[in-house]
Amino acid sequence: MTPRKKENRGDLDSHGTTLQRKREPAASWNLSIPCKSHHYFLHHTNLVVYSLTRTIACQVTLRQVNRKYIVFRFSGQVINHSSVEVEALTKLLFIGDVVGDPGLDYLETHLPRLVHETGASFVIANGENSAVTGPAPAGGCGMSVRAVERMLASGVQLITGGNHSWDGSEAEKTLAIEQVLRPLNHSPRGPGRGAATLAVNGTTLGVVNLASRTAIPHVDAPLDVLERQLESWQGRVDHVLVDFHGESVSEKQIFAWAVAGRVSAVLGTHTHAATLDARILPGGTAFVSDVGMTGPSGGMQGYQPDTFIEAIRLRRPARGPTQVACGPVELGAVLVELGTGGATGIQRL
Numbered sequence: 521m522t523p524r525k526k527e528n529r530g531d532l533d534s535h536g537t538t539l540q541r542k543r544e545p546a547a548s549w550n551l552s553i554p555c556k557s558h559h560y561f562l563h564h565t566n567l568v569v570y571s572l573t574r575t576i577a578c579q580v581t582l583r584q585v586n587r588k589y590i591v592f593r594f595s596g597q598v599i600n601h602s603s604v605e606v607e608a609l610t611k612l613l614f615i616g617d618v619v620g621d622p623g624l625d626y627l628e629t630h631l632p633r634l635v636h637e638t639g640a641s642f643v644i645a646n647g648e649n650s651a652v653t654g655p656a657p658a659g660g661c662g663m664s665v666r667a668v669e670r671m672l673a674s675g676v677q678l679i680t681g682g683n684h685s686w687d688g689s690e691a692e693k694t695l696a697i698e699q700v701l702r703p704l705n706h707s708p709r710g711p712g713r714g715a716a717t718l719a720v721n722g723t724t725l726g727v728v729n730l731a732s733r734t735a736i737p738h739v740d741a742p743l744d745v746l747e748r749q750l751e752s753w754q755g756r757v758d759h760v761l762v763d764f765h766g767e768s769v770s771e772k773q774i775f776a777w778a779v780a781g782r783v784s785a786v787l788g789t790h791t792h793a794a795t796l797d798a799r800i801l802p803g804g805t806a807f808v809s810d811v812g813m814t815g816p817s818g819g820m821q822g823y824q825p826d827t828f829i830e831a832i833r834l835r836r837p838a839r840g841p842t843q844v845a846c847g848p849v850e851l852g853a854v855l856v857e858l859g860t861g862g863a864t865g866i867q868r869l
C-alpha cells in the first residue's frame with residue numbers, strides 16, 4: 521500500500537479535483553481527490569477501482585452533494601447521477617492493548633507511516649498496559665503519564681483502557697488527561713471518563729469504552745450503559761465505536777449482536793490474543809472478538825511468563841517482578857471503513 525505521490529498536473533475542476541491522463545493503459549485517467557483523510561470508491565458499476573492510494577483509474581467529474589461526491593460525468597459521457605456514486609469513506613485505525621516500552625517504541629517508529637498508508641482519520645489505541653507501574657502484575661500493568669504522552673505524540677488521538685486503568689501511582693493523573701478513557705460502566709464517582717467524541721473533517725465519532733464483568737467483576741451492565749450513552753448522543757455523532765474489554769469470545773459476540781446496526785464498531789480488547797473473526801454484522805457494525813496486543817511476543821500477553829507460572833504452581837497471585845517479554849513486537853490492529861450507513865469493511869493490519 522505505497523501511497524502515490526500526489527501530482528498537481530492535469531485539469532483542476534471547480535471542486536478542486538485533479539484529473540490527470542495516465543500514459544497507460546490508454547484512455548484512462550487518474551483521479552486524485554485533495555483530501556488526506558478520506559478514500560473513495562465507485563459502486564453500482566463494474567468499473568470499480570477502489571484504492572487505498574486515493575486513485576481511481578477512470579475519467580470522472582465530481583460534485584459534492586451532502587458530503588457525498590456524485591459522479592455526473594464518466595468516461596466523457598453524461599450518466600445518470602444515481603447509477604455511479606463516489607462515497608467518502610472514513611477510516612478508523614484501532615490498535616490493541618499497547619504493552620510497555622516495546623509497544624510504545626513500535627508506535628513511535630511505525631504509527632505515522634501506518635496512518636499515512638491507510639489514510640486513517642481516526643486513530644484509537646487501548647493503552648491500559650503501556651507502562652510497567654508496579655512490581656507485581658496486579659497493579660503493575662497500567663499506564664503512566666509519560667506513556668500517554670508518547671502514544672499521543674505518535675499520532676494516537678484517544679486512548680482507551682480496561683481493568684488496568686487504575687494500576688500504579690499515576691493512575692489518577694493519567695485518567696485526568698482529556699484523551700484517556702476508562703470503562704464507562706465503572707463507577708461514575710471515580711476518576712476519569714468512559715466516552716468521548718472526536719471530530720475530523722466533518723465526521724464525528726463517538727468512542728465508548730466498556731468492560732464486561734469477566735474483566736472487571738463489579739461494573740454495571742455494559743449494554744444498559746451503552747444504550748444510555750447512545751441516547752445522549754442521539755443526532756450528535758455520525759459513528760460510534762465501542763472498545764469492549766472482556767475475557768471471552770462469546771460475551772463479546774453476544775454484545776456485538778445486541779448492538780448490531782446501532783453502532784459502527786465493536787472491537788474487543790483485553791485478552792491480547794488476536795482473533796480471526798473480523799466481520800461486518802447486519803446493519804453495518806464492524807466486529808472482532810479481540811484486536812490483539814501491540815507489544816512484545818515471546819511471553820504471556822506481552823509479559824515474561826515466569827511469575828505467572830509460579831503463581832499457578834503455588835496457587836497464589838503472581839507477585840512479580842512485572843517484566844515485559846523479549847520477543848519481536850507484534851501489531852494487533854484493525855482498520856475499519858466507515859460509510860454513511862455504518863461500517864463497510866474491517867481488516868487486520
Ligand SMILES: [Fe+2]
Pocket residue numbers: 648682683684735765789790791
Ligand atoms: Fe485488560
Ligand SMILES: [Fe+2]
Pocket residue numbers: 617648649682790791792
Ligand atoms: Fe490488556
